[in-house]
Amino acid sequence: xxxxxxxxxxxxxxxxxxxxxxxxxxxxxxxxxxxxxxxxxxxxxxxxxxxxxxxxxxxxxxxxxxxxxxxxxxxxxxxxxxxxxxxxxxxxxxxxxxxxxxxxxxxxxxxxxxxxxxxxxxxxxxxxxxxxxxxxxxxxxxxxxxxxxxxxxxxxxxxxxxxxxxxxxxxxxxxxxxxxxxxxxxxxxxxxxxxxxxxxx
Amino acid sequence: xxxxxxxxxxxxxxxxxxxxxxxxxxxxxxxxxxxxxxxxxxxxxxxxxxxxxxxxxxxxxxxxxxxxxxxxxxxxxxxxxxxxxxxxxxxxxxxxxxxxxxxxxxxxxxxxxxxxxxxxxxxxxxxxxxxxxxxxxxxxxxxxxxxxxxxxxxxxxxxxxxxxxxxxxxxxxxxxxxxxxxxxxxxxxxxxxxxxxxxxxxxxxxxxxxxxxxxxxxxxxxxxxxxxxxxxxxxxxxxxxxxxxxxxxxxxxxxxxxxxxxxxxxxxxxxxxxxxxxxxxxxxxxxxxxxxxxxxxxxxxxxxxxxxxxxxxxxxxxxxxxxxxxxxxxxxxxxxxxxxxxxxxxxxxxxxxxxxxxxxxxxxxxxxxxxxxxxxxxxxxxxxxxxxxxxxxxxxxxxxxxxxxxxxxxxxxxxxxxxxxxxxxxxxxxxxxxxxxxxxxxxxxxxxxxxxxxxxxxxxxxxxxxxxxxxxxxxxxxxxxxxxxxxxxxxxxxxxxxxxxxxxxxxxxxxxxxxxxxxxxxxxxxxxxxxxxxxxxxxxxxxxxxxxxxxxxxxxxxxxxxxxxxxxxxxxxxxxxxxxx
Numbered sequence: 156x157x158x159x160x161x162x163x164x165x166x167x168x169x170x171x172x173x174x175x176x177x178x179x180x181x182x183x184x185x186x187x188x189x190x191x192x193x194x195x196x197x198x199x200x201x202x203x204x205x206x207x208x209x210x211x212x213x214x215x216x217x218x219x220x221x222x223x224x225x226x227x228x229x230x231x232x233x234x235x236x237x238x239x240x241x242x243x244x245x246x247x248x249x250x251x252x253x254x255x256x257x258x259x260x261x262x263x264x265x266x267x268x269x270x271x272x273x274x275x276x277x278x279x280x281x282x283x284x285x286x287x288x289x290x291x292x293x294x295x296x297x298x299x300x301x302x303x304x305x306x307x308x309x310x311x312x313x314x315x316x317x318x319x320x321x322x323x324x325x326x327x328x329x330x331x332x333x334x335x336x337x338x339x340x341x342x343x344x345x346x347x348x349x350x351x352x353x354x355x356x
Numbered sequence: 357x358x359x360x361x362x363x364x365x366x367x368x369x370x371x372x373x374x375x376x377x378x379x380x381x382x383x384x385x386x387x388x389x390x391x392x393x394x395x396x397x398x399x400x401x402x403x404x405x406x407x408x409x410x411x412x413x414x415x416x417x418x419x420x421x422x423x424x425x426x427x428x429x430x431x432x433x434x435x436x437x438x439x440x441x442x443x444x445x446x447x448x449x450x451x452x453x454x455x456x457x458x459x460x461x462x463x464x465x466x467x468x469x470x471x472x473x474x475x476x477x478x479x480x481x482x483x484x485x486x487x488x489x490x491x492x493x494x495x496x497x498x499x500x501x502x503x504x505x506x507x508x509x510x511x512x513x514x515x516x517x518x519x520x521x522x523x524x525x526x527x528x529x530x531x532x533x534x535x536x537x538x539x540x541x542x543x544x545x546x547x548x549x550x551x552x553x554x555x556x557x558x559x560x561x562x563x564x565x566x567x568x569x570x571x572x573x574x575x576x577x578x579x580x581x582x583x584x585x586x587x588x589x590x591x592x593x594x595x596x597x598x599x600x601x602x603x604x605x606x607x608x609x610x611x612x613x614x615x616x617x618x619x620x621x622x623x624x625x626x627x628x629x630x631x632x633x634x635x636x637x638x639x640x641x642x643x644x645x646x647x648x649x650x651x652x653x654x655x656x657x658x659x660x661x662x663x664x665x666x667x668x669x670x671x672x673x674x675x676x677x678x679x680x681x682x683x684x685x686x687x688x689x690x691x692x693x694x695x696x697x698x699x700x701x702x703x704x705x706x707x708x709x710x711x712x713x714x715x716x717x718x719x720x721x722x723x724x725x726x727x728x729x730x731x732x733x734x735x736x737x738x739x740x741x742x743x744x745x746x747x748x749x750x751x752x753x754x755x756x757x758x759x760x761x762x763x764x765x766x767x768x769x770x771x772x773x774x775x776x777x778x779x780x781x782x783x784x785x786x787x788x789x790x791x792x793x794x795x796x797x798x799x800x801x802x803x804x805x806x807x808x809x810x811x812x813x814x815x816x817x818x819x820x821x822x823x824x825x826x827x828x829x830x831x832x833x834x835x836x837x838x839x840x841x842x843x844x845x846x847x848x849x850x851x852x853x854x855x856x857x858x859x860x861x862x863x864x865x866x867x868x869x870x871x872x873x874x875x876x877x878x879x880x881x882x883x884x885x886x887x888x889x890x891x892x893x894x895x896x897x898x899x900x901x902x903x904x905x906x907x908x909x910x911x912x913x914x915x916x917x918x919x920x921x922x923x924x925x926x927x928x929x930x931x932x933x934x935x936x937x
């Protein structure tokens with residue numbers, strides 16, 4: 156017959172619903188309190204913090220979204236880099252970014268300290284928006300428009316790395332975001348640091 | 357130990373348990389196929405880690421993505437679930453001295469699972485399913501991929517049904533007294549979560565299959581992501597429940613660990629059933645399809661109640677081990693019980709590493725990156741695989757490996773081959789996995805994406821130059837990966853040699869430590885004669901809050917501190933980003 160102590164391998168005869176020792180109760184209470192802290196942090200950050208993945212979300216027809224993004228690029232185009240338009244919308248504008256295999260369209264030029272509404276969607280499959288070197292990551296899903304208020308904090312030359320597998324050329328999908336300072340000057344341009352010619356290969 | 361069984365069986369000479377003749381081969385085939393899948397997955401792992409280690413960069417892009425899909429399916433689905441099927445057959449029959457329900461249907465289910473497995477392997481290896489493990493539409497694979505998964509899932513679901521039927525039979529035939537053992541209770545938890553999970557799998561894979569053969573026009577990519585993760589993450593919760601059950605089992609077998617309080621441990625398992633399936637919502641934290649309220653509700657109340665369950669097990673498992681050792685007479689100091697534990701027993705060392713790496717690395721990182729906002733700096737970076745290699749591989753796979761060292765003599769009746777290697781294997785594997793997960797986690801913190809062939813971006817239109825520290829952490833990942841794969845291959849060599857060419861155990865040399873049989877079986881842990889008096893003394897009021905397990909209180913205190921520091925460090929890192937909202 157079993158003693159009062161038994162391993163998890165033994166069946167338990169009789170009533171096993173017995174009070175726990177104080178140490179266990181205290182640990183359960185501490186663990187529960189900590190879980191409540193974890194919970195509270197999320198609403199708290201919506202209220203007091205500045206980084207929240209909320210934004211506006213709506214369904215959208217991928218082709219229509221892409222057309223909107225082409226129009227937007229035409230409207231604010233200021234130049235070109237590797238055949239992709241560089242687009243400089245005014246502060247506060249609605250900004251449209253499209254992911255497609257294997258390119259981000261267009262190149263955005265934003266101003267540090269200004270707020271934009273950045274729309275993101277995909278023309279074909281799932282893509283991942285990963286802003287480098289800021290490490291800001293969002294999922295870009297075809298058929299869904301994800302619009303986030305973004306405010307770049309400092310000027311620089313940024314990259315958008317696709318971080319969701321989107322096909323065999325996934326690793327070549329890199330886009331560019333230029334952030335100019337408050338005076339409108341480009342402080343860093345390393346896009347030509349290494350110029351690669353795909354045709355040459 | 358039990359009433360005389362009326363069905364064909366043998367009695368285990370080491371444990372005195374009844375092993376039904378009809379159940380034994382089912383346990384064996386599932387365990388063997390699990391290990392074959394592990395072999396395929398481990399070879400794939402080596403190729404992958406040597407590609408991601410940018411200094412080596414072994415595979416071409418096409419093969420990298422292809423092998424990544426193969427690795428995911430073999431490790432996360434085939435290895436783990438076949439092993440869990442073995443665990444279900446083992447716990448419901450051997451631990452309850454019962455016969456299995458309808459073994460013929462059991463074999464049919466196994467056949468379904470096997471044909472599904474072979475179909476998936478075929479489409480993946482022949483390049484017809486380069487959509488990786490998650491196969492998000494509109495990326496489309498050959499219908500064989502979806503059909504294979506469906507066949508496999510139907511087979512697994514049937515075995516789960518047979519598991520419940522076996523429990524009913526055992527209860528009716530009164531093969532045990534009172535309530536089922538805690539380990540079986542844990543297996544029941546895993547089985548319930550498995551049913552929920554597999555139903556979600558059917559809800560998403562059946563329409564996707566119909567889409568792949570042209571019967572349905574399109575699959576909404578966001579709804580797919582939601583339902584797929586109700587399968588994809590919940591299947592990892594089956595692992596958690598099964599792993600915790602195996603923890604209690606190994607603790608009992610290796611050092612005579614006890615159950616501190618059945619109420620507390622069983623309630624924690626109930627929390628898993630109630631809440632853990634919702635937690636898969638954390639995969640959609642930075643998705644466009646859902647609002648903040650949906651995200652917070654699903655990943656906070658629901659997920660954190662499951663986190664609470666893990667934190668409870670994180671106390672009761674080591675505390676049960678501590679109390680078990682103290683009741684056997686190892687009472688010196690705070691950690692005498694731990695120091696004098698059988699560190700050379702691969703079952704025990706696997707258990708300890710599984711608990712520690714799962715809790716400290718897997719648990720803490722998982723809860724942190726599963727936070728709505730912190731996910732912004734973690735989503736789809738290498739931090740994600742860093743997290744789940746600590747949980748699924750260092751936690752679940754390590755626990756299953758430890759269990760295998762006991763199953764080989766108990767079920768296969770063979771000595772564990774290459775005993776010297778077997779004693780080292782858990783150390784090799786877990787140190788490797790620890791380096792791999794840390795390397796991945798830190799690389800991800802620098803923004804290195806997951807599922808990415810070439811982070812030198814040689815063919816991309818714009819250059820990207822990662823922080824030079826990334827080269828170092830990726831090298832750590834590479835070296836860790838090689839160590840871990842070596843550990844996994846050592847495990848496979850040991851298991852295959854033992855099963856097919858191992859030395860049969862004819863008589864049990866009880867009381868002697870011999871090579872090839874874990875000491876928990878030859879010298880089963882025995883409590884002192886006056887165990888109940890000792891227990892009462894350890895629980896005496898005068899011992900205060902620390903009670904019977906002061907060592908464990910110190911350990912969980914360190915754990916909580918690490919958790920708090922890591923969590924708030926991540927909020928600090930998040931606050932440096934652009935304003936996003």
